[in-house]
Amino acid sequence: MSQFTSSRYVVIGAGMHGLSTAYHLAVELRARGVGSGADIVVLDKATPGAGATGIACGVVRNNYFQPAMSELMQACVEVWESDPAAYHYNPVGYIALGPQVQESDLTAVYERHERIGYRSELHLGEPAVHAHMKSLFPDWRAQGVTVCLHERQGGFAFNLESVQGLRDKCLSQGVTIHSYTEVTGFRFGPDDSVTAVETSRGDVLVGEQVVIAPGPWAQRFWSMLGLPARIDIHTPSGDVARDQPMWTYWNLQEGEISVDPLMFATADGGAPPVIHLDTDAPLTTDDGVLVTDELWGIYFKRDRHGVQGGASPLTVDGDVELDPYPATTNVDPSFSVMWCAALSHAMSRFEGCSAKYKHARSGGVGSFTADNFPVFDWLKPNVYGVLDSNHGYKMIGVGREVARVLLGETAPLLTPFRFERFATGDLHPVSNSPYPWS
Numbered sequence: 001m002s003q004f005t006s007s008r009y010v011v012i013g014a015g016m017h018g019l020s021t022a023y024h025l026a027v028e029l030r031a032r033g034v035g036s037g038a039d040i041v042v043l044d045k046a047t048p049g050a051g052a053t054g055i056a057c058g059v060v061r062n063n064y065f066q067p068a069m070s071e072l073m074q075a076c077v078e079v080w081e082s083d084p085a086a087y088h089y090n091p092v093g094y095i096a097l098g099p100q101v102q103e104s105d106l107t108a109v110y111e112r113h114e115r116i117g118y119r120s121e122l123h124l125g126e127p128a129v130h131a132h133m134k135s136l137f138p139d140w141r142a143q144g145v146t147v148c149l150h151e152r153q154g155g156f157a158f159n160l161e162s163v164q165g166l167r168d169k170c171l172s173q174g175v176t177i178h179s180y181t182e183v184t185g186f187r188f189g190p191d192d193s194v195t196a197v198e199t200s201r202g203d204v205l206v207g208e209q210v211v212i213a214p215g216p217w218a219q220r221f222w223s224m225l226g227l228p229a230r231i232d233i234h235t236p237s238g239d240v241a242r243d244q245p246m247w248t249y250w251n252l253q254e255g256e257i258s259v260d261p262l263m264f265a266t267a268d269g270g271a272p273p274v275i276h277l278d279t280d281a282p283l284t285t286d287d288g289v290l291v292t293d294e295l296w297g298i299y300f301k302r303d304r305h306g307v308q309g310g311a312s313p314l315t316v317d318g319d320v321e322l323d324p325y326p327a328t329t330n331v332d333p334s335f336s337v338m339w340c341a342a343l344s345h346a347m348s349r350f351e352g353c354s355a356k357y358k359h360a361r362s363g364g365v366g367s368f369t370a371d372n373f374p375v376f377d378w379l380k381p382n383v384y385g386v387l388d389s390n391h392g393y394k395m396i397g398v399g400r401e402v403a404r405v406l407l408g409e410t411a412p413l414l415t416p417f418r419f420e421r422f423a424t425g426d427l428h429p430v431s432n433s434p435y436p437w438s
């Protein structure tokens with residue numbers, strides 16, 4: 001095919017990671033006097049924010065049991081806090097509440113926050129948790145919650161608006177963004193470096209490096225690069241799980257209720273923190289019908305038009321034929337019953353909210369690695385992969401670290417996410433959370 005364009009740096013994917021990488025790389029090139037944004041093109045088969053970034057709930061938090069995730073998240077929160085207006089970031093904080101089985105995990109997270117200087121507080125025991133939550137929300141009534149980690153940093157951002165903020169920052173640095181340019185393959189040189197990116201508009205010749213940031217389309221790029229669909233996973237204890245799929249999918253369950261957003265405020269009328277509630281108390285609808293008597297969890301935040309949030313994702317069997325997220329809801333019909341019952345379980349102000357459930361564009365598939373944690377690594381001599389295992393709307397700072405790697409520096413925050421960990425057994429610890437991303 002004919003040549004479409006050429007560029008020193010080619011970034012594939014105009015979501016959170018592609019845009020953040022392009023922007024931070026442009027800044028670094030200029031600061032070091034070795035180039036500028038004019039050396040970077042971003043390619044996207046649709047438009048900026050068409051992927052997972054544009055449908056994310058937008059929660060930004062540092063409730064991570066894994067030390068490496070927690071340290072990386074602290075750096076990401078720093079980036080969010082650096083320009084809240086451009087990123088449409090709301091630093092309202094984040095509260096994680098759990099039953100007894102999560103006490104030790106959340107305590108460990110809190111202790112690490114203290115060590116790394118991330119502002120949070122811990123409340124332990126049912127009476128203490130209840131008192132703290134009631135001081136914020138006088139109608140708080142959730143049962144079975146014995147631990148509360150209240151992050152004073154973190155919060156949420158508006159998904160598409162933050163993409164626009166990042167896109168504008170890229171453009172202001174001279175980066176070119178080519179929308180509607182689908183990558184269909186790669187051409188390799190003798191040393192396995194990529195020499196050209198094949199696209200629907202022709203070839204893009206590569207001067208130096210390629211970054212792939214394809215979000216849930218990771219598996220497709222993995223195979224275009226000739227990487228193994230199945231791998232062996234060596235655990236820290238020396239066990240080997242053989243022939244595991246590298247990529248799996250979960251369907252994220254999210255939705256919203258149409259209410260006056262101001263009905264969800266703190267006792268003093270302030271903006272409420274994002275809330276994540278896990279409990280093993282029986283969950284019933286407002287009519288008294290049992291929804292579940294097993295551990296359940298939800299998260300929710302104040303949004304522009306009401307209250308938005310989600311619950312545990314559902315596993316997806318087999319391969320997924322992904323396309324841009326549909327314009328309709330992507331969630332299981334049972335979700336609204338459970339989520340509305342859970343909101344009402346948490347606070348009496350949400351009683352009867354199931355009637356206000358809105359079938360909006362929300363939820364959708366996320367793509368996960370073999371251990372559910374990101375892979376940030378060189379995949380070919382000049383191809384760097386930003387494959388976040390669906391952790392990453394909040395990870396706006398990863399692009400800043402990747403930019404340093406592209407310029408030949410080490411980025412210690414990214415080292416624990418190298419692909420090699422599956423072979424060396426250097427895996428991340430696993431928490432007691434029912435979610436694949438905690």
Ligand SMILES: Cc1cc2nc3c(=O)[nH]c(=O)nc-3n(C[C@H](O)[C@H](O)[C@H](O)COP(=O)(O)OP(=O)(O)OC[C@H]3O[C@@H](n4cnc5c(N)ncnc54)[C@H](O)[C@@H]3O)c2cc1C
Pocket residue numbers: 012013014015016017018043044045046047048049050051052053054055056057058059060181182183184213214215216217252254362363364365366386388389390391392393394395
């Ligand atoms: C429903 C849902 C809710 C979520 N909520 C949160 C949350 O609250 N907080 C959080 O931290 N994370 C959340 N996540 C995860 C988060 O959205 C993703 O981890 C993150 O947005 C991924 O960013 P990305 O830049 O890697 O990918 P994306 O945003 O998906 O961007 C990838 C881009 O690549 C483009 N592309 C794909 N294939 C090609 C191709 N062949 N050629 C050219 N371009 C291509 C796509 O069009 C897309 O624009 C959520 C995810 C989902 C699905």
